[in-house]
Amino acid sequence: MSDIEVRHLSKSFDLKGVKVExxxxxxxxxxxxxxxxxxxxxxxxxxxxxxxLNFLERxxxxxxxxxxxxxxxxxxxxxxxxxxxxxxxxQHFNLLMxxxxxxNICFPLLLRGEKKADARKRAMELLKLxxxxxxxxxxxxxxxxxxxxxxxxxxALASDPKILLCDEATSALDPxxxxxxxxxxxxxxxxxxxxxxxxxxxxAVIREICTHVAILNYGVLVEEGEVEEIFNHPKSEAARELxxxxxxxxxxxxxxxxKDRVLEDKCLRIxxxxxxxxxxxIANMILKFGVPVNILKADTKNVGGIAxxxxxxxxxxxxxxxxxxxxxxxEKGLEIEEVTQYV
Amino acid sequence: xxxxxxxxxxxxxxxxxxxxxxxxxxxxxVLGLPMGIIMVTTSKDGIRPNAGVYKVxxxxxxxxxxxxxxxxxxxxxxLTKAIVGKSYGSTATIVPLVISAAPFIARMVxxxxxxxxxxxxxxxxxxxxxxxxxxxxxxxxxxxxxxxxGVTITLGTVLGYSAMAGTIGGGGLGDIAIRYGxxxxxxxxxxxxxxxxxxxxxxxxxxxxKLSVRLDKRK
Numbered sequence: 001m002s003d004i005e006v007r008h009l010s011k012s013f014d015l016k017g018v019k020v021e022x023x024x025x026x027x028x029x030x031x032x033x034x035x036x037x038x039x040x041x042x043x044x045x046x047x048x049x050x051x052x053l054n055f056l057e058r059x060x061x062x063x064x065x066x067x068x069x070x071x072x073x074x075x076x077x078x079x080x081x082x083x084x085x086x087x088x089x090x091q092h093f094n095l096l097m098x099x100x101x102x103x104n105i106c107f108p109l110l111l112r113g114e115k116k117a118d119a120r121k122r123a124m125e126l127l128k129l130x131x132x133x134x135x136x137x138x139x140x141x142x143x144x145x146x147x148x149x150x151x152x153x154x155x156a157l158a159s160d161p162k163i164l165l166c167d168e169a170t171s172a173l174d175p176x177x178x179x180x181x182x183x184x185x186x187x188x189x190x191x192x193x194x195x196x197x198x199x200x201x202x203x204a205v206i207r208e209i210c211t212h213v214a215i216l217n218y219g220v221l222v223e224e225g226e227v228e229e230i231f232n233h234p235k236s237e238a239a240r241e242l243x244x245x246x247x248x249x250x251x252x253x254x255x256x257x258x259k260d261r262v263l264e265d266k267c268l269r270i271x272x273x274x275x276x277x278x279x280x281x282i283a284n285m286i287l288k289f290g291v292p293v294n295i296l297k298a299d300t301k302n303v304g305g306i307a308x309x310x311x312x313x314x315x316x317x318x319x320x321x322x323x324x325x326x327x328x329x330x331e332k333g334l335e336i337e338e339v340t341q342y343v
Numbered sequence: 344x345x346x347x348x349x350x351x352x353x354x355x356x357x358x359x360x361x362x363x364x365x366x367x368x369x370x371x372x373v374l375g376l377p378m379g380i381i382m383v384t385t386s387k388d389g390i391r392p393n394a395g396v397y398k399v400x401x402x403x404x405x406x407x408x409x410x411x412x413x414x415x416x417x418x419x420x421x422l423t424k425a426i427v428g429k430s431y432g433s434t435a436t437i438v439p440l441v442i443s444a445a446p447f448i449a450r451m452v453x454x455x456x457x458x459x460x461x462x463x464x465x466x467x468x469x470x471x472x473x474x475x476x477x478x479x480x481x482x483x484x485x486x487x488x489x490x491x492x493g494v495t496i497t498l499g500t501v502l503g504y505s506a507m508a509g510t511i512g513g514g515g516l517g518d519i520a521i522r523y524g525x526x527x528x529x530x531x532x533x534x535x536x537x538x539x540x541x542x543x544x545x546x547x548x549x550x551x552x553k554l555s556v557r558l559d560k561r562k
Contacts (some may be wrong), residue, residue, distance in 0.1 A: 054469055083471035094466035097561045098485050108470040111480070139560040159470065 003163060003195045004030040004053060009062035011048055022048045023219045026062070030212070032162075035189055035196045037206040037227070039242060040216035046199045049216065050165050053197065054086045055079055067162065084112060087156035091168035093148040095140040101127070101151050102136045108159045119158075126154035130184065146177035153184060157192075164188070166198045170205060182209050203242050207231065207303045215239050231303050232271050232335040244269075244339065266322055267296065271335040272309030281332045282313070289325060291316045312339060349532065352519060357539060359433040360515035363505040364543075367440030368498055374445035378404070379452025380478055390464065391474055400449070407446030412504050415439050416511060433514035436505060444501050451497065455489035456482050488559040495551025499544050506540060516540055 006028040012021045022045045030036045040046050051057040052064055055071045064071045066086065074082060087108075095104050102123050109119035127133050130150040140148055149169060156164055166185070170178040186209045189196050198210060206213050206227055214224040217238040223230060234240045286293060294314035300307045315322045329336050345353070382400050385393040410418070416439045420430045423438040459482050467481045483490070509517025516536045524533020 056465060056468060080471040080473060083469060086469070088466070088469040090462060090466060092462050094460070094462040096463060096481065096485060097460075098487060098559070100560070107467075107480070111467075111470055111472050111476055141561050165469075 002029045003032045003034070003067060004028070004197070005063075005065040006053070007063045007065070009049075009052060009059045009064065011045075011052060011057060012060050021219055023052070023059075026216075026221050028214060028221070028224065030195060030197060032195055033189070033193050034212050035186070035198065035210045037198045037200060037210035037213040038216060039200055039203065039206050039213060040238070042201060043218075044216040045219040046201075046216055047167055050088075050167050050197060050199045053163075053165060054083050054088060084108070084159045085161050086163045086165060087159060087161035088165040088167065089149065089152045089156050089169045091171050093140070093145075093152045093172075095148060095151060095155070097140050100137050100139050101132065101143070104140070104151055105155045105158055108155060112159070122158060123154070126157055129157070129188075130154045144177075145173050146181060149173065149177075149181050150184065153181075153188070157188065157194075161194060163195045163197065166196065166200075168199055168201070171200065171202070178205070179208070185209060207301060209304070211304065215242065227304055228306075231308065232273070234337065240337070266315045266317075267339040268313045268315060268326065268329075269337040269339050270309075270311045270313060270329065271337070272311070273333070273335060279332065281329065281334060282311075284332075285325060285328055288328070289321065291321065293325075345532075345535075353516075353532075353535065353539070356514075356516040356519045356536065357543070360502065360505055360517070360540070360543065363433045363436050363440060363508070363513070363515055364498060364502045366434075366437045367444055367501050367505070368494070370437065370441040371444030371448045371497065371501070372494075374441065375448025376452055378445065378449035379456065380482075382449065382453045383456040383482070384474065384478065388461070390468070390477055404446040404449050407443070408450070410443075412439070412443050412507055413510075415443050416508055416513075431512040431514075433505075436508040436513035436515075440501055440504055440508070443504060444497060447500065448493070448497055451493035452490065455486045455493055458489055459485045488555045488561075491551055491555040491558065495548055495555070498547040498551070502540065502544055502547070 006026055009023060009026040010021065011023040012019050014020075026049060028036075038046050038049060048057055052059050053066070055064070058072070066082065069082065071079065071082065096107065099107070102120065105123035105126055106116070106119040109122060110116065124133070124136065127136055130153055132147060132150050132154070135143060135147065135151075140151065143151065152169075164185075169185075170181050173181060182205065185196055185198075188194055189209075198205060200206065210227050212225065213227045213230055215222050215230070215236060215238050217236070222236040222238045223234070230239055231243065234243050282293070282295075293316065295311060296314050297310075297312040299310050301310055302308075315325055326336060378400055382397060382404075383389055384391045385397040385400075387394070387397075389397075416436075419439045419442060423435045424430045426438055427435045429435055463485060464477055464481055467477050472481070505513065505515055506517030506520070507513075509515055509519070509521050512518065516539055520533050520536040523529040524536065
């Protein structure tokens with residue numbers, strides 16, 4: 001049985017008399033222990049979707065089942081109880097600014113009526129887990145962004161949730177801090193078996209830790225599946241844009257000339273899987289066809305903990321030759337993808 | 344400088360002024376605080392939106408705030424008499440002061456609570472907090488600095504109004520200033536009462552600000 005099941009979910013808002021459809025007929029199934037990424041450009045409806053999973057937003061149509069329970073059938077009181085099992089962390093951390101770290105972590109426990117001493121004990125354990133014991137009595141304003149998010153994670157874990165929703169949890173953080181927060185989330189997922197749902201606009205986040213990904217574009221779910229599969233074979237336009245956008249994020253800053261080449265030339269994006277790394281495929285291809293290819297970009301990327309080679313090749317002119325080269329590479333077991341536009 | 348008699352009168356005046364100001368502020372909050380909280384919770388973006396309730400309170404507050412205090416003082420005389428038993432003196436003045444301060448306080452509380460980061464409220468909701476818990480454990484706690492500043496401003500305003508009530512026999516420093524300074528042309532007594540009023544306002548302001556800064560953990 002899946003942890004979270006979303007069926008035919010739609011959500012529309014009424015903005016000054018104009019109906020805005022934020023989400024259209026979304027179907028998802030998230031299994032226990034998954035790290036499920038939901039990615040899309042800003043305005044794609046990601047944040048609305050994640051808020052439908054704990055009913056902070058009520059869907060206009062469709063169902064959300066958490067642990068088999070249809071959230072729309074719950075009373076207000078039952079829903080509040082259910083929410084204690086679905087923790088959430090946010091882009092801007094949303095800590096209580098007037099309370100210190102330990103009281104922030106105690107907060108969800110005190111909400112459900114636990115004794116202060118017990119809550120404090122549990123909070124100290126959690127602080128240890130997120131490696132911030134020495135900050136127990138500090139106030140959020142004295143912490144860095146990464147530390148605040150760690151406190152928020154500890155607070156989220158306090159009520160022993162089965163599911164953790166992360167709404168752009170790393171978007172306000174620098175790359176190093178992002179990496180450490182992602183490592184912490186992965187650790188939590190492995191240690192406690194908590195299902196994690198991650199909303200992000202950064203493909204790097206999805207690659208780093210997600211097992212599954214759903215791509216959201218203008219409120220429509222355009223692609224869904226295992227991260228590796230989508231990284232190797234993006235089917236939808238939106239998925240390609242995101243994967244190529246991922247390239248530009250860390251590589252092509254300022255090098256527009258190179259970027260332009262991708263637009264002008266016939267280009268291929270190649271993904272090397274493990275077995276294709278044994279043979280010098282590109283070198284052999286050049287020898288075989290006797291023509292030069294232009295390596296516009298080469299990189300290795302961490303996809304779910306496995307290093308994947310990624311390369312963008314500018315092909316020589318001539319349609320027939322290009323087709324032959326493509327056929328050759330497919331034959332050698334490479335994952336290829338034509339780059340028709342740069343975004 | 345003054346006779347013992349005048350000194351005693353001034354001391355009594357200070358006592359009455361403090362009594363009216365603090366009394367009216369406390370009862371004003373008893374009425375105004377819940378009103379402000381209900382307005383924030385029932386507003387369009389509140390945690391329990393209710394357009395009807397909000398509108399009613401909004402109108403009541405606006406009416407209350409637009410009636411000049413002196414008029415209210417006279418209008419409320421029957422009510423004051425019913426509650427206190429007489430319509431003059433400092434205890435009687437507390438009634439119109441409360442009625443006049445409550446809407447002002449409600450607005451003040453509303454604006455303080457609206458400053459609370461909606462993200463923090465959302466976080467509390469996601470943890471399964473009830474409306475009451477969000478109000479008492481999130482909004483009032485997070486807004487406490489601003490609420491204290493509100494109390495400080497209210498004290499100053501109420502103190503000014505209490506002096507105004509002196510014109511119709513309300514007691515306190517305002518009463519002394521009118522009776523001795525204005526009707527009997529004893530300018531020295533008038534000046535002293537005004538200085539005392541200024542000192543009181545200054546005192547409230549300083550204490551309030553110190554307290555709010557000390558309790559603010561945001562910096």
